[in-house]
Amino acid sequence: MSGLVLHPLNAALIPLLGEWQGPGEGTYPTIESFSYGETLVFGHVGKPFVAMNQRTSARGSGLPLHAEAGYFRPQGDGTVELVVSQPSGIVEILTGSITETEAGVEVDMSSVGVHTTPSAKLVRETRRRYVAEGDTLTCDFWMAAMGEPLTHHLRSSLIRRA
Amino acid sequence: MSGLVLHPLNAALIPLLGEWQGPGEGTYPTIESFSYGETLVFGHVGKPFVAMNQRTSARGSGLPLHAEAGYFRPQGDGTVELVVSQPSGIVEILTGSITETEAGVEVDMSSVGVHTTPSAKLVRETRRRYVAEGDTLTCDFWMAAMGEPLTHHLRSSLIRRA
Numbered sequence: 001m002s003g004l005v006l007h008p009l010n011a012a013l014i015p016l017l018g019e020w021q022g023p024g025e026g027t028y029p030t031i032e033s034f035s036y037g038e039t040l041v042f043g044h045v046g047k048p049f050v051a052m053n054q055r056t057s058a059r060g061s062g063l064p065l066h067a068e069a070g071y072f073r074p075q076g077d078g079t080v081e082l083v084v085s086q087p088s089g090i091v092e093i094l095t096g097s098i099t100e101t102e103a104g105v106e107v108d109m110s111s112v113g114v115h116t117t118p119s120a121k122l123v124r125e126t127r128r129r130y131v132a133e134g135d136t137l138t139c140d141f142w143m144a145a146m147g148e149p150l151t152h153h154l155r156s157s158l159i160r161r162a
Numbered sequence: 163m164s165g166l167v168l169h170p171l172n173a174a175l176i177p178l179l180g181e182w183q184g185p186g187e188g189t190y191p192t193i194e195s196f197s198y199g200e201t202l203v204f205g206h207v208g209k210p211f212v213a214m215n216q217r218t219s220a221r222g223s224g225l226p227l228h229a230e231a232g233y234f235r236p237q238g239d240g241t242v243e244l245v246v247s248q249p250s251g252i253v254e255i256l257t258g259s260i261t262e263t264e265a266g267v268e269v270d271m272s273s274v275g276v277h278t279t280p281s282a283k284l285v286r287e288t289r290r291r292y293v294a295e296g297d298t299l300t301c302d303f304w305m306a307a308m309g310e311p312l313t314h315h316l317r318s319s320l321i322r323r324a
Binding site: 004045046047049051053055063064067069070071073075081083084085086087089090091092093095112113115116117118119120 | 166207208209211213215217225226229231232233235237243245246247248249251252253254255257274275277278279280281282
């Protein structure tokens with residue numbers, strides 16, 4: 001995808017582009033804490049969005065755990081929209097801000113809609129924050145689910161691979 | 163992803179698995195008809211879902227047009243759920259049926275929810291049908307948008323590449 005000229009609206013998201021890998025930790029009041037390995041790819045095709053593709057695997061066995069795919073839509077005024085689909089039967093629509101920092105960028109978004117398939121577990125609300133600083137990327141995810149209020153659930157600390 | 167054992171719930175979707183390519187045609191009452199090239203990949207990681215990743219490009223220039231990513235969730239009773247996100251700022255939740263045929267499978271689904279980001283064009287309703295027969299796959303997409311009722315929008319005729 002890298003042969004195509006970046007769309008100007010994506011300029012502030014340049015620090016995210018590439019492939020990232022590293023460990024993550026999951027916690028939530030209703031479950032036992034767990035750790036995982038994450039691979040996260042941000043790419044562009046010259047159009048005004050950035051595609052995100054993520055997968056996680058169990059530490060040790062390497063077996064697949066979670067996955068998700070979505071698209072960032074920078075609006076050109078420092079705000080951004082994100083759509084995400086997950087194999088757990090969840091789709092999210094989020095809006096938030098892109099803040100350019102000295103060493104990279106911070107993207108912080110809250111859900112304006114979380115919707116689930118009939119058989120999926122209900123998630124009412126989410127928040128996502130991606131902080132890129134050079135070749136490190138920290139990802140945080142909050143959710144309101146299982147009767148809990150919006151609560152921190154996942155943090156991963158990734159290193160740029162490509 | 164092919165080194166992992168297929169989850170039994172995915173058995174009826176085996177005819178979809180792989181990479182498909184071919185031409186498509188788009189029509190809608192509010193726009194000029196257009197043609198495109200499509201690449202569509204269905205994969206699994208041993209869990210009870212099938213990941214879908216699609217992209218289209220303009221005939222001639224080869225420049226990217228549409229893209230989407232999602233997950234099929236077969237329920238084991240002949241029904242299936244699908245979540246999809248699109249860079250146009252749309253997420254879809256669909257439910258429908260998996261019908262095994264002599265030469266493959268037909269998956270026909272209608273939206274139970276279509277949701278859009280604040281800046282996206284409104285889509286009220288969608289229907290998707292995927293018909294695999296051996297090494298050919300026919301994809302149809304209907305949508306209700308721009309004030310039109312549910313109307314056929316896209317058809318692509320793909321050949322298995324992998």
